[in-house]
Amino acid sequence: MSDVFPGLLNYWIAIVLMMVGFYIVIAQGNLIKKIVGLNIFQVAVFVFYISMGKVKGGTAPILGEGIDVYSNPLPHFLILTAIVVGVATTSLALALIVRINTSFGTIEEDEILELEHADDAKEETS
Amino acid sequence: MTDASNPLLILLVILPLMAAPVCVLMRNAVAAWSLSLVVAWAVLGISIKLLMELNTTPTMYYRIGGWDAPWGIEYVLDPVGGFVILIVAVIGALSMTYAKASIEKEIPSERIYLFYAMMMLCLSGLLGIAITGDAFNLFVFLEISSLSSYVLISLGRDRRALSSAFKYLVMGTIGATFYIIGVGMMYMMTGTLNMADLSTILPTIADTRTIMAALAFLTVGISLKLALFPLHMWLPGAYAFAPSVVTVFLAATATKVSLYVLLRIFYTVFGNVDVFATFPIQPLLMTMALAAMFVASLAAIWQHNIKRMLAYSSVAQIGYMVLGVAIASEAGLTGGILHLFNHALMKGALFMAVGAMVFATGAVTLKDLEGMGRRMPLVMAAFVVGGLSLIGVPLTVGFVSKWVLVSAALDAGMWPLAALILASSLLAIVYVWRVVEVAYLRPVPEGAPAPAQVPLSMLLPMWALALMTLWFGINATLSTDLATQAARNLMGGL
Numbered sequence: 001m002s003d004v005f006p007g008l009l010n011y012w013i014a015i016v017l018m019m020v021g022f023y024i025v026i027a028q029g030n031l032i033k034k035i036v037g038l039n040i041f042q043v044a045v046f047v048f049y050i051s052m053g054k055v056k057g058g059t060a061p062i063l064g065e066g067i068d069v070y071s072n073p074l075p076h077f078l079i080l081t082a083i084v085v086g087v088a089t090t091s092l093a094l095a096l097i098v099r100i101n102t103s104f105g106t107i108e109e110d111e112i113l114e115l116e117h118a119d120d121a122k123e124e125t126s
Numbered sequence: 127m128t129d130a131s132n133p134l135l136i137l138l139v140i141l142p143l144m145a146a147p148v149c150v151l152m153r154n155a156v157a158a159w160s161l162s163l164v165v166a167w168a169v170l171g172i173s174i175k176l177l178m179e180l181n182t183t184p185t186m187y188y189r190i191g192g193w194d195a196p197w198g199i200e201y202v203l204d205p206v207g208g209f210v211i212l213i214v215a216v217i218g219a220l221s222m223t224y225a226k227a228s229i230e231k232e233i234p235s236e237r238i239y240l241f242y243a244m245m246m247l248c249l250s251g252l253l254g255i256a257i258t259g260d261a262f263n264l265f266v267f268l269e270i271s272s273l274s275s276y277v278l279i280s281l282g283r284d285r286r287a288l289s290s291a292f293k294y295l296v297m298g299t300i301g302a303t304f305y306i307i308g309v310g311m312m313y314m315m316t317g318t319l320n321m322a323d324l325s326t327i328l329p330t331i332a333d334t335r336t337i338m339a340a341l342a343f344l345t346v347g348i349s350l351k352l353a354l355f356p357l358h359m360w361l362p363g364a365y366a367f368a369p370s371v372v373t374v375f376l377a378a379t380a381t382k383v384s385l386y387v388l389l390r391i392f393y394t395v396f397g398n399v400d401v402f403a404t405f406p407i408q409p410l411l412m413t414m415a416l417a418a419m420f421v422a423s424l425a426a427i428w429q430h431n432i433k434r435m436l437a438y439s440s441v442a443q444i445g446y447m448v449l450g451v452a453i454a455s456e457a458g459l460t461g462g463i464l465h466l467f468n469h470a471l472m473k474g475a476l477f478m479a480v481g482a483m484v485f486a487t488g489a490v491t492l493k494d495l496e497g498m499g500r501r502m503p504l505v506m507a508a509f510v511v512g513g514l515s516l517i518g519v520p521l522t523v524g525f526v527s528k529w530v531l532v533s534a535a536l537d538a539g540m541w542p543l544a545a546l547i548l549a550s551s552l553l554a555i556v557y558v559w560r561v562v563e564v565a566y567l568r569p570v571p572e573g574a575p576a577p578a579q580v581p582l583s584m585l586l587p588m589w590a591l592a593l594m595t596l597w598f599g600i601n602a603t604l605s606t607d608l609a610t611q612a613a614r615n616l617m618g619g620l
Contacts, residue, residue, distance in 0.1 A: 025296060034296060042303055049310050075313065078262055082306060085269045089299050092273060096280055096292045103285040112289050119286055123491055124430045 010051040017044035029109040035093045042086045049075040135188040135201045142250035146243045155238035162242040166222035173215040177208045196320035202259035206612040210256040210386045213470045217378040220587035225371045227581045232369045247274040252383045261309045262319045272298045279368040290363030297360045304347030311340035325397040332399040352384035355418030358441045365437035370481030378474040393616040402454045411452035418445030423553035430491045443469045457534035464609035468523035475591035476512035486577035497570030508592040513558035518551045522599040
């Protein structure tokens with residue numbers, strides 16, 4: 001048990017964050033809050049990757065005298081890519097929310113759904 | 127070793143990727159279209175050339191920056207990849223030809239050049255997925271194609287396009303994030319991201335909990351992108367309200383490429399592990415596939431919007447492809463891959479026909495189709511060809527792939543499966559018949575304006591796909607050979 005809990009604390013934190021974010025995405029009706037949840041979910045994965053590459057007592061991976069233990073830089077640089085993707089996703093989502101707000105007049109999921117059903121019904125009868 | 131380094135592989139991705147910013151810089155609809163058209167046909171040319179070279183050299187690679195794998199990123203082309211690239215390139219070239227007239231009517235002229243930039247990005251992402259040999263690089267291409275398809279969907283005229291694009295964005299991002307969680311876990315255990323390298327290391331650690339969790343995350347993540355029932359909720363809205371040509375392009379390529387990713391994971395990354403024996407994945411996939419075939423077909427029957435009806439039918443057809451994979455025999459896999467190709471042809475033809483009707487009359491619902499068989503006979507005929515193929519009538523491609531699937535199920539001793547495949551085809555008869563009945567047996571509504579003349583640039587790609595639907599249904603040697611070769615190559619890893 002001592003091995004599972006304190007030794008892997010960073011992974012536990014990543015999992016808790018992941019689930020918090022995921023829950024917000026599912027449970028929140030407000031589109032902005034959904035995106036915040038999505039961000040927390042993604043950041044949790046970033047934390048997971050970054051802590052994976054860390055070596056205890058290791059330094060930055062620099063070639064130099066006296067440096068023989070260093071962290072694995074690859075997961076860190078992978079996450080740089082993923083962060084860029086995350087930023088692009090968030091900005092696109094926010095842009096979409098602005099457009100949704102102008103055309104539906106709301107950013108609450110249930111109200112949008114009602115308006116959509118009204119559109120569907122109009123289409124059927126016309 | 128008969129494999130060879132081939133710089134054409136990188137060209138396939140670079141050409142559309144470079145064309146996208148150039149389209150933005152040109153700020154001119156016609157110029158952007160001309161460039162996209164040239165690039166799309168060039169990509170098709172390259173992919174045909176690569177497919178012919180695959181006959182002599184079964185595996186080709188390209189190492190980016192000259193770094194050797196597994197340290198550098200490697201692009202690999204094998205028969206499966208070649209087949210998927212051919213599908214994407216054919217649909218890409220035809221829909222780009224189709225795009226000009228269709229898109230001028232559906233989106234504001236000042237945004238058209240941006241539309242082409244997004245199409246190029248999406249094409250580049252889809253080709254990249256099919257060609258990369260690196261698990262993380264695949265994620266990047268997945269996001270390039272997904273982000274551009276969110277934008278493409280949101281360009282639809284209806285306001286529901288925006289909310290559908292948003293829904294797709296949320297679910298697609300969750301799917302992609304699940305995928306990187308899976309890749310991260312594999313990296314943790316193996317220290318590599320190269321697919322070939324992964325496949326040599328994984329067998330020794332395949333039964334660890336980390337790898338099992340990784341496979342679970344990968345499967346669920348990709349299933350979201352694939353729109354496998356019950357993770358398909360984003361698909362009907364997205365296909366129904368996107369501009370017609372976007373629907374054509376995405377319906378015929380995006381989910382197919384996702385299925386390819388699933389195959390890559392099962393048969394290349396986990397190629398030296400007997401995935402279906404080690405992990406309880408077969409009953410899961412089979413249940414989902416069967417549920418998709420029935421639930422989505424039933425849902426399609428109740429739709430009024432034609433594009434949404436076809437979208438639900440796509441979810442059902444994805445069920446057939448996954449079912450082929452879940453049978454887990456070479457014949458089943460052949461059926462799945464063959465249906466992937468065949469479905470791209472018929473859904474492309476169907477959505478192009480709907481796009482032509484939207485162009486000429488603005489028709490979106492079933493009611494708008496009254497008398498369409500007489501008003502637009504040529505377009506409606508192409509629709510009927512596609513519809514018959516959805517049902518699986520002989521002399522169409524749908525029949526060929528269902529035949530292969532049914533016989534694969536019988537070979538594997540799963541005769542209830544064969545019966546279910548046939549039963550679900552009956553549901554397809556219902557929804558296709560609803561359209562045929564309205565279009566041919568009802569009178570043309572009084573005072574209906576004459577449909578606008580549909581330009582040849584739209585009719586030719588539509589008929590090309592419809593004729594291919596018939597051609598590969600009558601003479602299926604070429605497509606079946608390619609699918610068999612691809613399936614054998616994948617299974618060879620076992």
